[in-house]
Every structure is written in C-alpha cells, then in structure tokens.
Amino acid sequence: MTIFTPQDSALLLIDHQVGTMQLIKNIPHDVVKQNAIALAKTAKILGLPVVLTSSQETNIQGLLLSEFKEILPEAYSARVQRAGIVNAWNDPNFSAAVDATGKKNLIMAGVTTSVCLVYPVLSAIAAGYQVQAVMDASGSPSKLAEDVSWRRMENAGAILTATDSVIAELGQDWSTAAGSQLIQVLFQHVLPSISA
Template sequence: MAQPFTPSDSALVLIDHQFGTMQLIKTLPLEQVTRNTLALARAAQILHIPAVLTSSQEDQLQGAMLPELEPFLPNAFASRVRRLGVVNAWDDPAFAAAVEGLGRRNLIMAGVTTDVCLVYPAITAVERGYQVQAVMDASGSPFELSEEMARQRMRDAGVVLTATNTMIAELAHDWSRPGGMDLLELLFTKVLPPIQPAAARA
C-alpha cells in the first residue's frame, strides 16, 4: 500500500452482511462483527465516503441484509446490488459497475463470510488495479482453518489486512479535523452502548 487511505480517495464495500450468512461466523463473536460492520458504515457516513453494498439471494438461506445498515448508508442500502447467487461479486456486472462508478481506487472491504464472500472479490479488486484493505473484524468464517487460508490468499495477492479501529484511525488522520471527534466517539461507543444514527441521538 503506497499511501494511507483518505476519505477523498476511498470507498466502502460491504459484501453479504446478511442475517443468514452472519450466523455462519464462528471465528469471532457475532455481536463483535456486527458492531464493527456498523462502525464502518457510521464512519463512512461521518466522512462522506461513498459505499457499495451487495447481497446474495436474500430470499434464500442467506437472508435479508442487516437492516441496521440502512440508517447509516440509506442510499447505498436502497441501491444495493442483489446478486442472483454468483460467488465472486465482481462477476456480477451490476456490482462491477457500481464500484467502478464511484471513481475511487482505494477500497475498504469487508464480507461475510471471509472464506467465500470476501476472499475472491478482494483479490479480484487488486488484480483490477485497486488498493484494498480488508477489515477482518467486520468479516468472519465458520472455521479457523478456512479463515486463515483466506487471509493467506489475500495477503499473497496484495490485499492489506486491517481491523476496524485501525481503519477508522487511518481515515481520521487527525482527531481535531472536522468529524474527528465523532469518529473518536464512535471508537468508544462501539464497545459501550449500542451505536445509533445521528438523527436518533439528536
């Protein structure tokens, strides 16, 4: 990774954070993954970072996309790419067009599960010339072995592995900047009371 990610050159990509697929996560506590995913969404909202959300077969075992994402990313949630079942999201033309249409070359990616839904699109994004940071604590797998193998494949392909707090701090750069205190508050509330949209706190 040549340069740190900034809000002006980054986009958030959340893949298959759906009720059914989330139940498959065994490598991290489900609540932790959920809270980290929502924290990424809230950080994107604070910093005006564009986002693409995608789901697969919401009417099947994978289930509906987490509704808690909608208050933070209402436009991305409404226009989420609903794939018909393709595993690598990049193989869906609507997903590829949505990401490419953002015009951002730095992608912050998380997916459920890591070993199926995140590994392939993260690697493909690097192959297409994007810089990618995969947020590992907003992702997870059913098995430790498959999680580690997916991480190894991503590292070998040039994907940078990171965590939610580290990613948010990198984007903030300076807590005194506009929105910096909101981000700092986010890091505290992520492990304390439930995160709520700004409108709900007003």
C-alpha cells in the same frame, strides 16, 4: 506505502446478511456486526461512497443488517442484490457500482471471509485497485478457513486491517469535527470503555 484517505477511498460491505452472519465461528457475531456498523457510520461521517451487496436475500441468507438501512439509506436502496453469483466482482452490477465511485482505494469487509470476501478482494486487486480487507468486520465458519483466506489475500497484495485502525487512518486527526464523531463511533461500537 499508500495511506487511504476519504478523498480516494470507497467502502464495500459484502453479504452482511442476518443468515450468513450465523455461519461465523472464528469471531463473535456481535463483534463483526458492531465493526460493520462502525464502518458504515465512518463512511457516512467522512462522505465515502459505499457499495452494499447481498446474495439471495429471499433465501436462508436473509436481508442485510437493518442498521445499514438506517445509516446509509441511499446505499441500501441501491444495494446490488445478486441472484447467487459467489464472487460479487463477477456481477456486472457490482463491479460497475464500484467503478462508478471513481475511487482506486477500496476498504472491504464481507461475510463469510472464506467465500464472500476473498474472491472480490482478489478480483479487485487484479483489476488494479488497492484493497484493505477489514478482518474484524468479516468472519468464517472456522479458524482454518479464515487463516487460509488471510494468507491468500495477503499474498495477492491486500492489506489486512482492523476496524479501529482503518478508522484512525481515514480520520487522521481526532481534534477535527469529523474526528470527534469518529471517536464516538469507536467507543460506541469498537473499543472497550475507558471511563472509570
């Protein structure tokens, strides 16, 4: 079993756009949004390379979440704006950006799971990458669409995970300076409060 570390991992956030977010019906929109923000903050804290992509921003899909621009301004400016290619991996600008990270472990989330995430996950695995797909930072128009996408990704060798789990895996030690920041991210965006 491979443990993903900050030294060998990159974060890919696919089509977390204000319009496409409205298509999610299997999980509350705000849960997906908060988890995606937590992943972005985790990448910033740990120095993970980040590749952002969007599809047809000027259409109904809209812009990426504005929080990404605040948290990861360089990645946001360098985002791959696809003209309409469904599988982001098939956009040479996207696959080149992923390759340029130099990392072989990819942490991926996307909206929707059933269209925007499943295909680049399958393509990345076929290209020799190890992939963790963060399912609570992704979502689909129906439970059925989500379920069959999970099955397809798992059958191809993807590791399905959740935001708190991947943050813990990357952080490894809450007592470090980075670990204490990650705890704050978890309780701000992911976990329910445990204070009385």
